[in-house]
Amino acid sequence: MSITDSGIKQPLLLFLLTLFCFDEGVIVVPGRGEKVALAGSGRGGVLGVGGIRKLLHLQGKGNSSSSSAVFNVKSFGAQANGHTDDTKNLKFVAMNKTVVRGIRSLNSKFFHIALVECNNFKGSLLKISAPANSPNTDGIHIERSSGVYFSRSLIGTGDDCISIGQGNSQVTVTSISCGPGHGISVGSLGKYPNEGDVKGLVVRDCNMTGTMNGIRIKTWPNSPGLSAATNMTFENIVMNNVTNPIIIDQAYCPFTTCASLAPSRVKLSDIYFRKIRGTSSSAVAVTLECSKGIPCQNIYLEDVHLDLLSSQEKKQVTTSSCRNVRVKYIGTQIPPPCD
Secondary structure: OEEOOOOOEEOHHHHHOOOOOOOEEEEEEOOOOOOOOOOOOOOOEEEEEEOOOOEEEEEEOOOOHHHOEEEEHHHHOOOOOOOOOOOEEEEEEOOEEEEEEOEEEEOOOOOOEEEEOOEEEEEEOOEEEOOOOOOOOOOEEEEOOEEEEEEEEEEEOOOOOEEEOOOOEEEEEEEEEEOOOOOEEEEEEOOOOOOOOEEEEEEEEEEEEOOOEEEEEEEOOOOOOOEEEEEEEEEEEEEEEEOEEEEEEOOOOOOOOOOOOOOOOEEEEEEEEEEEEEEEOOOEEEEEEOOOOOOEEEEEEEEEEEEEHHHOOOOOOOEEEEEOEEEEEEEEEEOOOOO
16 A cells, blocks of 8 residues: 555555556455545546456455445545546456456446446446436446346446446346436437447346336437347346336437437347336336337237336326337236237
8 A cells, every 4th residue: 555645545556547458467456444546537437447358356355245445536526427527437448257346336427337348247246326416427337248247236326227338248137226326228229320239138136216217228219320129138127116117218318309300220129028016106107119110029028017106095007108019918917008
């Protein structure tokens, strides 16, 4: 350890902020109670790691999440402002065989953890938190990666707990507690030319509490190119006071107005929602708004039971809204299927 001018303990980790083209690397960050002096500003990552071909193991000292290392940009003057500063707390680029365990990320300026072009990545026992009103503070963002597995983690942010971007395959997300935030999202997709397809996604055994969305698939209208998201399964998800528990939005526009009303060119198919249960804070618990240009195909809802949070005494039921999709229903359906 060394001491900075400000008196903050500064581990030798600072000399490992960026690693390129090593065969393998191991970083054990300090344990609980020892602040990490995080360096860097502007684009990129507070801890940026790239191009390690064989193995990287990054973990907090100890064997449980209770002894996690803490990455907290606010301790060093950051404002967690996702509009004017897109620094990520942890960014992994072109990694192969990576294990991240027992890390705590606080108040990231932008995404907390970002994966780009990574293969065989495993993350577990993560604690990620930012204020509910902090913009663009996605907990984990994954893009152009394959063989990714995240499990047993607590995530509460001002944006998506986990966002699965373009070009991903064989991604598994399990045993995640999400809230506050915008839920677990696929997308947004279809904003840029030459986007890769998304396929082989599994999200299971997760809890959403007080989130804006539960499971969301979002694609932009007027996509500049064709792409697809297919073979995706969302299973055994518990919703607790979630505004939009199940939502497909192929007219996604986060702005007041969008320039074009042309339909999305992202094809959605072979999507399974199984054993989704809990409470919705809005009357419309299931929204399936698919593209008029390329309607959704092979959408399955199996054993869905979503009650209206405020209706436990009034006995009101939730409803569904569907456009440009034919849904195949199996088992319990609350809300009732679309007409």
